[in-house]
Amino acid sequence: MCVHVCVSCTQVRNLKVASGLNNLLYSSDVFFSCFADLALVSPLEYFKEGEGSLMQCVITPAAPYMPWTNEQIAAETDKQVRKE
Numbered sequence: 001m002c003v004h005v006c007v008s009c010t011q012v013r014n015l016k017v018a019s020g021l022n023n024l025l026y027s028s029d030v031f032f033s034c035f036a037d038l039a040l041v042s043p044l045e046y047f048k049e050g051e052g053s054l055m056q057c058v059i060t061p062a063a064p065y066m067p068w069t070n071e072q073i074a075a076e077t078d079k080q081v082r083k084e
Contacts, residue, residue, distance in 0.1 A: 032057035
């Protein structure tokens with residue numbers, strides 16, 4: 001899965017018009033069901049020109065991953081986000 005959202009700095013900073021795909025994205029190809037690019041969802045706090053994206057991912061159902069450490073979950077999420 002690979003998601004590319006192309007928006008300009010002006011679009012991201014325009015808080016009157018939502019950018020991207022309603023700012024919340026869904027996927028059936030990974031272990032997290034929905035995710036958001038925080039630079040688009042909350043640009044005043046997270047958008048930093050030239051620094052890329054910070055993603056928030058929701059893992060559901062979470063029960064299979066409860067025994068995992070935070071580091072294991074982060075590593076698996078990162079691997080799946082980068083998968084093309």
